[in-house]
Amino acid sequence: MKRHRRRPSRLESSINITPMGDVSLSLLLGFLVVTPVVIETMGANLPQGAGASAGQVKQDPVVVFTAERKLFIDGREVSADELPARIAELFPPGAQTERKVLFTGAGELAYEEIIAVLDRLRELGVETIGVR
Amino acid sequence: MPDITPIVNVALVLLIIFMIVMPMVREGIDVDTPKAKTPQRLEEAAEQLVVLSIQEDGALYVNLTRVDKSTLKDQLALAYRGQEGSPIIIKGAAHLPYSEILGLMEVCQSIGAPSVDLMAKKEE
Numbered sequence: 001m002k003r004h005r006r007r008p009s010r011l012e013s014s015i016n017i018t019p020m021g022d023v024s025l026s027l028l029l030g031f032l033v034v035t036p037v038v039i040e041t042m043g044a045n046l047p048q049g050a051g052a053s054a055g056q057v058k059q060d061p062v063v064v065f066t067a068e069r070k071l072f073i074d075g076r077e078v079s080a081d082e083l084p085a086r087i088a089e090l091f092p093p094g095a096q097t098e099r100k101v102l103f104t105g106a107g108e109l110a111y112e113e114i115i116a117v118l119d120r121l122r123e124l125g126v127e128t129i130g131v132r
Numbered sequence: 133m134p135d136i137t138p139i140v141n142v143a144l145v146l147l148i149i150f151m152i153v154m155p156m157v158r159e160g161i162d163v164d165t166p167k168a169k170t171p172q173r174l175e176e177a178a179e180q181l182v183v184l185s186i187q188e189d190g191a192l193y194v195n196l197t198r199v200d201k202s203t204l205k206d207q208l209a210l211a212y213r214g215q216e217g218s219p220i221i222i223k224g225a226a227h228l229p230y231s232e233i234l235g236l237m238e239v240c241q242s243i244g245a246p247s248v249d250l251m252a253k254k255e256e
Contacts, residue, residue: 021140028147031154039181040171041221041249046241107231112166114230115252119168131237131248 042118044103045130060100060130061090065117067106087124100128161185161193166226168252174221181221181249182211184236188225209243216244223251 064072071078078086091099101121105114118129163185174181185193192199199207212220220240224233233250240248 017140021136024143024147031150039174040254041174041251043249045247105230109230111224111228111230111233112226115166115168122170
């Protein structure tokens with residue numbers, strides 16, 4: 001014992017980096033495999049074949065956002081304050097109907113303004129938005 | 133006992149490279165997307181979906197490849213092949229006129245995509 005303390009073995013003179021190697025290799029694997037992809041989007045359905053909607057029994061409400069930033073629902077102008085009431089009227093709470101609207105926006109407007117309108121509709125409980 | 137110092141060096145360097153590069157690759161093309169309060173999270177195999185990006189200056193990308201307006205439809209159809217029925221993600225810059233996005237939607241529709249997902253940032 002005494003001899004050991006006086007003259008430590010030369011073989012053990014370096015730091016043991018094996019655990020560090022283990023940790024870094026597993027971190028590496030972790031980064032390779034589990035980088036989560038979080039994509040946040042607003043869904044929008046595209047119109048399908050011309051005949052598809054011809055035989056439809058119930059017409060979905062049409063929301064139009066004009067270049068003057070006015071909102072029309074089924075041809076009637078709706079102000080921002082009236083919108084929640086109008087949406088509630090179209091889709092009564094508790095009704096089993098699909099909460100779907102068709103949306104048309106003026107091409108001159110900025111994309112972010114259109115997204116803001118879609119966002120507001122979504123906030124008020126519209127589930128599906130068709131774009132045309 | 134073999135000397136494992138070099139392998140640790142390599143692993144650490146790779147680790148650092150992946151930490152830096154991975155988010156950039158995953159994010160795709162850098163586009164200033166509009167903000168929204170109620171975006172939905174797309175989780176179903178999102179990395180397999182086709183991402184159509186349009187930057188502020190109108191530069192178009194299908195996934196990570198730069199495309200021309202004239203070749204857009206072909207390139208998009210090529211990338212979309214085999215995923216009929218799934219949405220195409222449109223990543224558009226917030227300040228673009230909406231007509232540009234409408235044009236892209238039309239192209240998506242013409243190659244048979246039933247819906248598009250408009251990428252938005254979650255508003256804090």
